[in-house]
Amino acid sequence: MLSERRLEVLRAIVQDYVGTEEPVGSKALTERHNLGVSPATVRNDMAALEEDGFIHQPHTSAGRIPTDKGYRLFVDRLAGVKPMSGAERRAIHNFLGGAVDLDDVIARTVRLLAQLTRQVAVVQYPSLTRSTVRHVELLALAPARLMLVLITDTGRVEQRMVDCPSLVGEVALADLRARLNSRVAGRRFTDVPQLLQDLPEAFEQDDRPMVTMVLATLLETLGEETEERLMIGGTANLTRFVHDFPMTIRPVLEALEEQVVLLKLLGEAKDSGVTVRIGHENAHEGLNSTSVVSVGYGSGDEAVAKLGVVGPTRMDYPGTMGAVRAVARYVGQILAES
């Protein structure tokens, strides 16, 4: 349906518009790209592209602007992912390598991503549900009060208080701690419930309420997907488009504060490969004039969490996708090392 040249025209329009931030006309196009045809021909192509909904003009007799559909085609068929240069890759690695703990890794990732893409960066903490248990610790803070500490292979630490129905003996506590760890250490979260199913039976009648209580708290912690955390940064970059959509910045900021919205957003991303959501493809209304580029990352093959950037639909997709992919890759490496 669409001839080769028309696609080429669309690509040129997208590239020019992303660069200049202004509607692009037929004459400027032929001047900047050597398409080998005259402006009039380009105009015909533009009319066809507009007919098909890939571009539109803000007002009669202004240049053309890509539509969401146009960007979609551009991303899917006309542009690749621009790989980072060697120097950039080294810089990423060095910067992330300096992190001292998980919080620091995430914080650095956010900064890096925001700087690299000059957009808003969103990084999800490694999800509990896909992680494995490294260690479970039980501390007696008071005679009938325990603290449960859960440490994951990604370095994440969760702690919960457990109020026990009766006094907890030192011996029973040590026993429970040992049994817990021998059963679940190294296992995936999703497998834990099964593994612990018959644990109470191994204990004296007296201790069972306590054991049950601890188990309940542990399982609750594991299952609490709402506890998913994330970090964002680079919001100052939003002001770069303030002339473009002056009052659109507000709903975006509001959306960014709603962790639930962001988590859902990232959750929609494919597990592997870079996912791009353009404009109205985003379910959340406040983000209808933004695009979200996201990707999963993880210490192994599997993604334990997602990260991405939020920017205007008019963004440098190849560059952004490249940066996002590269950062995800290196974060994965860093996490695997630690």
Add this chain to the structure above:
Amino acid sequence: MLSERRLEVLRAIVQDYVGTEEPVGSKALTERHNLGVSPATVRNDMAALEEDGFIHQPHTSAGRIPTDKGYRLFVDRLAGVKPMSGAERRAIHNFLGGAVDLDDVIARTVRLLAQLTRQVAVVQYPSLTRSTVRHVELLALAPARLMLVLITDTGRVEQRMVDCPSLVGEVALADLRARLNSRVAGRRFTDVPQLLQDLPEAFEQDDRPMVTMVLATLLETLGEETEERLMIGGTANLTRFVHDFPMTIRPVLEALEEQVVLLKLLGEAKDSGVTVRIGHENAHEGLNSTSVVSVGYGSGDEAVAKLGVVGPTRMDYPGTMGAVRAVARYVGQILAES
């Protein structure tokens, strides 16, 4: 120097300007407040106030707006702190009371403060340095690898890896754990270094390197003030003034991303009582057109951290100060309960 009525005029100007966001003229003033004098008289007062630098006019023959100095006088002498209503206080208490852990307390506090003041909220995590140690835990993750977990009375948890020079015996580990806790549990962070000074001597020659290593890590964690964390929220509220200072929003967003800047900002606040920094009183350049209202909060008498809001110099100071103070009070209560 300043007659009673002139102060009254200044107060009226501040109140009107905060309300209308527009320069306020002599006629409008006399109409809205019954000062008992004519516009001409008010004009004379205004001239005097301007002479003294409390107000100024953006252009000849426009209304007056307060200067930073004017706001300062207003805050110091003309306005009190507006207490929250009973209903508001109950709402605060209920909302914060629903928190499940420290992170949740802080997150809720940020949301609450942002909603209450309709400005940007900043809440610092309870500082390590002023807290006391609740418990220290040592876990052997691998034969020569320990995890050190530090739990504070405010519910904060810090963990560090310790790579030991030699294998660590189960007995020595338990011994160290016991000795550590008996010495430092319940003590203030600042006292810990002294308390542990001669600890290595209590151990066998073989274990001393390990003990020294653990101690070093612990002290480092305690001393690491750079690790101060904070949470911000309500940035969407910045857009409310976008017509007022359209390009001023950017440096503010940038400053808000610099945790260092914010921590310094909060650090400048007095330990007790509400602190207000107006416009150029803020050292950071990006915040020269904003005011910062901050206050310390804590579970006891002493402040363990600060919280506050950042907004335009044209803000409702009495209301904001009241909200900030009330929230701080209730956060302190919640922390004390847990």
Add this chain to the structure above:
DNA sequence: GTTGGCACTCGGTTGAGCAGAGTGCCAAGG
């Protein structure tokens, strides 16, 4: 010290006119 009057200033708005960019259409040429 306060008040009413008055001339003056200046920012913001409105409307006309103009320039420029870009389009759609058409007829001619390959």
Add this chain to the structure above:
DNA sequence: CCTTGGCACTCTGCTCAACCGAGTGCCAAC
């Protein structure tokens, strides 16, 4: 059938002038 140059047309954005109104400073009178 596609491409091309020409041409009339349509918008937007900018500038300029005029005008309105709010607000002021000053002054003379009370």
